[in-house]
Amino acid sequence: xxxxxxxxxxxxxxxxxxxxxxxxxxxxxxxxxxxxxxxxxxxxxxxxxxxxxxxxxxxxxxxxxxxxxxxxxxxxxxxxxxxxxxxxxxxxxxxxxxxxxxxxxxxxxxxxxxxxxxxxxxxxxxxxxxxxxxxxxxxxxxxxxxxxxxxxxxxxxxxxxxxxxxxxxxxxxxxxxxxxxxxxxxxxxxxxxxxxxxxxxxxxxxxxxxx
Numbered sequence: 001x002x003x004x005x006x007x008x009x010x011x012x013x014x015x016x017x018x019x020x021x022x023x024x025x026x027x028x029x030x031x032x033x034x035x036x037x038x039x040x041x042x043x044x045x046x047x048x049x050x051x052x053x054x055x056x057x058x059x060x061x062x063x064x065x066x067x068x069x070x071x072x073x074x075x076x077x078x079x080x081x082x083x084x085x086x087x088x089x090x091x092x093x094x095x096x097x098x099x100x101x102x103x104x105x106x107x108x109x110x111x112x113x114x115x116x117x118x119x120x121x122x123x124x125x126x127x128x129x130x131x132x133x134x135x136x137x138x139x140x141x142x143x144x145x146x147x148x149x150x151x152x153x154x155x156x157x158x159x160x161x162x163x164x165x166x167x168x169x170x171x172x173x174x175x176x177x178x179x180x181x182x183x184x185x186x187x188x189x190x191x192x193x194x195x196x197x198x199x200x201x202x203x204x205x206x207x208x209x210x211x
Contacts, residue, residue: 029157032061032208033097040093040170047071047086047177047193055092064204066090066173068193075119075179076188085178091130093170099211103160104171106205107137107153111177113191115143118184121191125153126174133161134172143189157207165211173204 075084128134
């Protein structure tokens, strides 16, 4: 029998600097403005080698999708320790008209895990605007487990972190996947941020407001 333990931990933590008091107040949401574009997409890390990440916006500009081509953490008796943990630091710079602000309000992750008994796979994601507060979410899978998994992170609007009005600050996303065999030294496992097609898809919901 497969055992799945999913733990979602959300923590509003000061990553860099201090958010303004105005950013903590609720605002009426509006449709995304015309002309929103991905102006820059920069990434690095062991889980995202060069030319392995692409980003697209939905037609309504309310969803940002990141597609990865090589993001797998794997642990075994013969594997290298460095293969058991992979990470990717992503910086997304959106261009949009003045007078608007946006926030990340949800994140969808599709992956595959193959974990022997007592082997643990952990996926962690952090979000923050440069110079502001951020959130961290964590998903934990415990073997035996061998199938696709789906995870959704939801951010409460009243606690959302918004891009500053009158300034452009990139959205930073740090994603990690790790496999631990501490509870089963002879076990093995792998965890990907993808599906069996080995194409990683992460979709982030965006909310917009007027400044």
